[in-house]
Amino acid sequence: MDSMNAAMFYRPGQVRFERIQIPQPGPGEILVKIQVATTCGTDIKTYERGHPTIIKKVPSTFGHEFSGDVIEVGEGVTRFQPGMRIGSCNSAPCQECYYCKRGQQNLCEDLLLLNGAYAEYIVVPARLVKTNVYELPAHMSYAEAAVSEPLGTAVHAVRQAGILPGDTVAVLGSGPLGLMLARLAHLRGARVILSGEKTEERERVARNFGVNEFIDILQVKDPAERIQQVKGMTEGKRGVDVAIEAAGFASAWEEAVQMVRKAGKVVFHGGPKAGSTITLDCQLQHYGEHTLIGVYHETPDDYRRGFELLASRMVDGRQFITSTLPLNRLLNAFEMVRRFEGIKFAIDPTRME
DSSP: OOEEEEEEEEETTEEEEEEEEOOOOOTTOEEEEEEEEEOOHHHHHHHHHOOTTTOSSSSEEOOOOEEEEEEEEOTTOOSOOTTOEEEEOSEEOOSSSHHHHTTOGGGOTTOEEOOOOSBSEEEEOHHHHHHSEEEOOTTOOHHHHHTHHHHHHHHHHHHHHTOOTTOEEEEEOOSHHHHHHHHHHHHTTOEEEEEEOOOHHHHHHHHHTTOOEEEETTTOOOHHHHHHHHHHTSGGGOOEEEEEEOSOOHHHHHHHHTTEEEEEEEEEOSOOOTTOOOOOOHHHHHHHTOEEEEOOSOOHHHHHHHHHHHHHTSSOGGGGEEEEEEGGGHHHHHHHHHTTSOSEEEEETTOOO
16 A cells, blocks of 8 residues: 545645555654544644744645554664554754754754644654654554643643742633643642633643632633732732743733732733733733743753653643544544634544544
């Protein structure tokens, strides 16, 4: 067999399910048969409006969270052999540019991005094979391993937040990343307030992850009221020590800033659409001494830490998966996530119904 199932992106709002050529690994590369690809908000946004860095020409495969089996290895590959179960990040830094040499590999000027998880096979480039691919321990499922990439970004955000034991942390957004951030904040010893869309499934996972309070934005629709609720849960109603935005809307960025106490930290994790801007109260910033931190992607060390948290089940990756669907129901999965009818869906590229 020389062809495979693949979801092909043609333009915003148009994805076709086709048979395309199976790629072949070159020197230093590995060919992976994908067992699970998980849905991600970035992929949904890519489907809806395209993406300037992930999709540079069309038609294109897309999707970036995956795990699977090594089928073939290219010349020079010694760490991996056919039959090994692996998880992979979707990127690898060059390790040579200005930012890489400063230890800020997530800002690499030549960041390699891997795209094409919604397909039966994928070739993992040599640079990525060297730095960001790990063998799965026997107990770890493919679905757990597939969520290692987004968890790495959450690790990066929490690392930047500098959360201390006893802090009160507000996380805005109850999607997969919001839940990941909440869990990591809990593991840091923080009291966690989650603000987002509350469903029975999300509330169950949030409680399992150590969330102390859950504000349902479907019920409390006024941002000012949510801000006061959050502040009311803190000592002296001063505000939280750290607020982490994980919804991806400019309005949520502004909301997060208003939740923190003086000298508090705000971490902007969600990515609003290009051209978005926010308005800040200069007096509040000046006299409040807030620290505002933008975070992007992850370093190889962030990815490693995320993978190990999943392997140890200190973060239980199984909690994120609502159900498994065949490849040709990918768009249905996107719609269900948009309707808050699931957290993440595991896509099986080998199945077409």
